[in-house]
Amino acid sequence: MNFLTPTSLFLFGLAIPIIALYILKLRRRREPVSTLMFWEQLFKERQTTSLFQRLKHLLSLLLQLLFLALLVFAVARPQFAFITKSARQLILIIDHSASMNAVLNLNPDNPSSESRLDSAKQQALEMVKGLRFMDEMSVISCNTRPVIHTPFTNHQKTLREAIESIKPTDVKTDLKSAVDLAFDVAQTKPNPEIVILSDFQSVSEETLEKFQKSIQQNAAEEEEIQDQIEKIKLHLIRVGEDTDNVGITQFRVRKSIVNAFDYETLLTVVNASNKEKKCSVELYFNESLFDVRPYTLAPGEKKSEIFSNFTFEGGELKAVLDITDALPTDNVAYATLPKRELISVLLVTNENPFLQKVLSVDEKLNLSIMTPAEYESGAKDAQVVVFDRFSPTTLGDGNYMFIYPPKANEGETNPVATWNIGEALETPIITDWERTHPILRHVHLENVLIGEAYEVTPPSTAQILARSFESPVLFVDVTPKRKIVFAAINILESDLPLRIAFPVIIANTIQWFQQSEGIQEYHLHTGEVLRYKVDSQTNSDAQINREEDTLSENSQKILKVNGPGEKSWDVPVENDEILFDQTLHAGFYELTFSDKPAADNEDETTINNENESTNDNEEADEQKQVWAVNLASETESNIGIAEGIEDLLAESDVLGSGSFFRYPPWIYLVFLAVILSVVEWFLYQRRKID
Amino acid sequence: MNDTESAFDSDFLKKLEYLYIVSKKIFAGRIKAERRSTRRGVSVEFADYRNYTAGDDFRYIDWNAFARLDELLLKLYEEREDLHIYFLVDASQSMTYGELPKLIYAKRVAAALAYIGLSNLDRIGITAFNTTDMNRLPTERGKGKIFTVLNFLDQINGTGETDLESAFHNFVHMTKRRGLVVLISDLFDPKGFTAGLNMLKFQKHDLFVIHIIDEKEAEPNLLGDYHLVDVETDQLRPVTINENHIKRYQTLFKKYCDDLDRYCTQREISIVRTMTKAPFEELILRIFRMGGFVS
Structure with missing residues (x-):
């Protein structure tokens, strides 16, 4: 036993005045009475117990000396080795993933039912309350990313605040990273214990194996501890029970394969329960009810459905599952459909009524027609350029369709041609074509009569889509900056324009040019980082780019992100990119431009350009991009318990309360001293002792 | 107030007259020498018969009864006499x-009773006693x-x-003449009260005990460490008193009073107990109403 303040032991000297005062005789008051005969009679019996009387006197002295001893020991603050050695370092992992939002007792009459996270936090607070004075605790929250809320401390207020700061999220569970972090942290401590408060609804096999190893090694107490991980005690505390749930596990949007100007939305609903469930899915497009689909789902059944035919203007799509279950988070899913711009198509031809007609009837195209001479004199920007029997002298990046371009004169070379045009063919027959390629989808080229064509040798990077016996008649060549479709037939000299295949091929080609995976960028899972390249946006908008140049170099661009629940964040642009990782809740996240400088003191340049900046801001404020963030996780919707964890839950150590040494020893000593003083006072007042 | 102050102020004298009037109502119908004696004597009022014994006065033989019963019976008459009351x-x-x-x-109680006695033409004698002195006032008669x-009474001081x-x-x-003895005392005799009272009773005195106690004697308000001093002997007794002691004391005191009451009842001695906090006139009226003062 050691003392933190051993000099306090000198206070034992106070025993001397106590003994001295005790030795001094008591001065009694004189009280006249009319007769002593009753008092004599009364105290006559007690004289026989004089020995006991003396002992009582001694008891009084001993009580006072004991009182002094307890107080002196308390001031000296003793440290007992057995207590210090038993100090624990608890690492508390609290799962706050989406499944922890499930209510414990689903009662429609009581909407404020406690969630699993509430229960976990409550249990954590109880653990904090039960910490002994020498114990330490660290709090880690866990969803997809573990976050250390507080390092090791025994300050109860800090721990309570750390636990209270853990908020519910709609993010998937990844216990492994949190457990790995906890084990890494535990390595540095002599007596670590890891406590996991979770519903364990999705635990990876690797994590299970780690649990298994830790628990089994702790159970074998007599085995010599060799590995550091083996001496880490693991406490698995399950929160919540298996509960019925129906959830949307997939809500993805892509461009329609059939129609490049439409979207296809894939919705998947899962019944993660043992009962048949009936529900309906309501689809809201821009807050207006768009469609309602009833579902009857067998236990464990998963149903998927595709929705299409959305408006050309784009908007926000929301799917709402009309059912009351334990986990409301997965009953709503979000999608965003970007607005589709008209595709600018430039047709360079002298005269081709078929092509002109087929392109002009498509209302999603913005068609321009130029003659080859006009094109050569001044090229016009367009998303798709169709060269009809013409080959330009220069070719930039973009999408081009060449229809029977002329062969270069002998001795000359076509600067833009990566192909070689050979001899003319006489009535070639298309013998084979790629039926699965997007350009030739739904197209039949059998028995097409071709009056004029030539042999062509495509570049090595090309993909041949259709060929005759002699030569390819249709190929595509895709390079990083350029997409080319080459047709080696003169359509005016064939019956192809008269076939249904012709408009289909043209439409397919336009769609193929425009196909990209860009739409996926606007759909994220909760917890994923939202990345946004500012340059890519501003480059497409020349006006914004120009205005950025007018900003001073010191000003930093701020983008404002508005999230669900009317929350908003100012996200600075760094290296022409923003990284936003607060996608913790499902919903729409709207990115708006705000060209205000980050610094409070605007510089002179900014003030001088105030009017211009205001206009810029107004224009910039109109720029926005919406992301749809969804939980969309089948594992989270299945709010049961992971297989293989049940046995581990039973085997894991039960966390001891350790409440006996909750406070340092000096507090107990003071407490004892107070009790002793009360006892001594009571005995004195009752005249049990003199 | 202490015993050196006069116990009889003007208020007290007024109360005396009031008490006398009240007592007259209680004894309404009584005549001269208004207290009937237990002794039998010569008067006109027949009291009882008894058998004739040798030496009796023949004049009091009831000859009519002898004629009827052939038995000598002596007629007894109530004797009327002056009553001697000794305080x-x-x-x-x-x-x-x-x-x-x-x-x-x-003193006040004695004065009040004496006044009423004198008013009733009884003879009043007062004796103040302790171990050292015995002051006597010879019997007096008449209201004057x-x-x-x-x-x-005013000259009596508490000492000894x-x-x-020994006092009795x-x-x-x-005191050769028997009469009514009114004992006014706290009866705190370490040797006990029985020997003294027996002495009076054996002398055929009618005995009336007025037991005066102070409230602090019955219910002492003492807790803690004391040197108790006996006011008579100056004897010191160091004690440490707690609540249990107080309860035990009260039990002992009550037992003492009960013993006294039992003793008096067994010997047909009237006794009345009072505390000093009770007005003395109430005590006087209580004495008359209980009738013990007139046996």
């Missing part, structure tokens, strides 16, 4: 105890002697110890 006032030091000293209270009585037996021994030897 024995305890003048020991213990009677000076209390906020209102018991001796003052005793009340000031003599008051002066005597209580010794009932002297009293009975100096």
Whole structure:
């Protein structure tokens, strides 16, 4: 036993005045009475117990000396080795993933039912309350990313605040990273214990194996501890029970394969329960009810459905599952459909009524027609350029369709041609074509009569889509900056324009040019980082780019992100990119431009350009991009318990309360001293002792 | 107030007259020498028969009864005589105890009863006793002697110890004529009260005990460490008193009073107990109403 303040032991000297005062005789008051005969009679019996009387006197002295001893020991603050050695370092992992939002007792009459996270936090607070004075605790929250809320401390207020700061999220569970972090942290401590408060609804096999190893090694107490991980005690505390749930596990949007100007939305609903469930899915497009689909789902059944035919203007799509279950988070899913711009198509031809007609009837195209001479004199920007029997002298990046371009004169070379045009063919027959390629989808080229064509040798990077016996008649060549479709037939000299295949091929080609995976960028899972390249946006908008140049170099661009629940964040642009990782809740996240400088003191340049900046801001404020963030996780919707964890839950150590040494020893000593003083006072007042 | 102050102020004298009037109502119908004696004597009022014994006066033989019964019966008549009332006032030091000293209270009670007695043409004698002195006021008669009585009572001081037996021994030897003895005392005699009272009873005195106690004697308000001092002997007793002691004391005191009551009841001695905090006139009226003063 050691003392933190051993000099306090000198206070034992106070025993001397106590003994001295005790030795001094008591001065009694004189009280006249009319007769002593009753008092004599009364105290006559007690004289026989004089020995006991003396002992009582001694008891009084001993009580006072004991009182002094307890107080002196308390001031000296003793440290007992057995207590210090038993100090624990608890690492508390609290799962706050989406499944922890499930209510414990689903009662429609009581909407404020406690969630699993509430229960976990409550249990954590109880653990904090039960910490002994020498114990330490660290709090880690866990969803997809573990976050250390507080390092090791025994300050109860800090721990309570750390636990209270853990908020519910709609993010998937990844216990492994949190457990790995906890084990890494535990390595540095002599007596670590890891406590996991979770519903364990999705635990990876690797994590299970780690649990298994830790628990089994702790159970074998007599085995010599060799590995550091083996001496880490693991406490698995399950929160919540298996509960019925129906959830949307997939809500993805892509461009329609059939129609490049439409979207296809894939919705998947899962019944993660043992009962048949009936529900309906309501689809809201821009807050207006768009469609309602009833579902009857067998236990464990998963149903998927595709929705299409959305408006050309784009908007926000929301799917709402009309059912009351334990986990409301997965009953709503979000999608965003970007607005589709008209595709600018430039047709360079002298005269081709078929092509002109087929392109002009498509209302999603913005068609321009130029003659080859006009094109050569001044090229016009367009998303798709169709060269009809013409080959330009220069070719930039973009999408081009060449229809029977002329062969270069002998001795000359076509600067833009990566192909070689050979001899003319006489009535070639298309013998084979790629039926699965997007350009030739739904197209039949059998028995097409071709009056004029030539042999062509495509570049090595090309993909041949259709060929005759002699030569390819249709190929595509895709390079990083350029997409080319080459047709080696003169359509005016064939019956192809008269076939249904012709408009289909043209439409397919336009769609193929425009196909990209860009739409996926606007759909994220909760917890994923939202990345946004500012340059890519501003480059497409020349006006914004120009205005950025007018900003001073010191000003930093701020983008404002508005999230669900009317929350908003100012996200600075760094290296022409923003990284936003607060996608913790499902919903729409709207990115708006705000060209205000980050610094409070605007510089002179900014003030001088105030009017211009205001206009810029107004224009910039109109720029926005919406992301749809969804939980969309089948594992989270299945709010049961992971297989293989049940046995581990039973085997894991039960966390001891350790409440006996909750406070340092000096507090107990003071407490004892107070009790002793009360006892001594009571005995004195009752005249049990003199 | 202490025993050196006069116990008889003008208010007290007014109360005396009031008490006399009240007592007249209680004894309405009584005539001269209004207290009937237990002794039989010569008067006109027949009392009883008894058998004739040798030496009896023949004049009192009931010849009619002899004629009918052939048996000699002697007619007894109630004797009318002056009543001698002796007040024995305890003048020991213990009677000076209390906020209102018991001796003052005793003097007032004695004066009141004496006044009523004198008014009724009884003979009143007062004896103040302790171990050292015995002051006597010879028997007086007539209402006019009340000031003599008051002066005597006023001169009594509380000194000395209580010794009932020796005091009453002297009293009975100096008092040949039997009468009503009114003992006013706290009866705190370490030797006990029985020997003294027996002495009076054996001398055929009618005995009336007025037991005066102070409230602090019955229910002492003492807790803690004390040196108890006996006011009569100055004897010291160091004690540490707790609540249990107080309860035990009260039990002992009550037992003492119960023993006294039982003793008096067994010997047909009237006894009345009072505390000094009770107005003395109430005590007087209580005495008359209980009838013990007139046996």
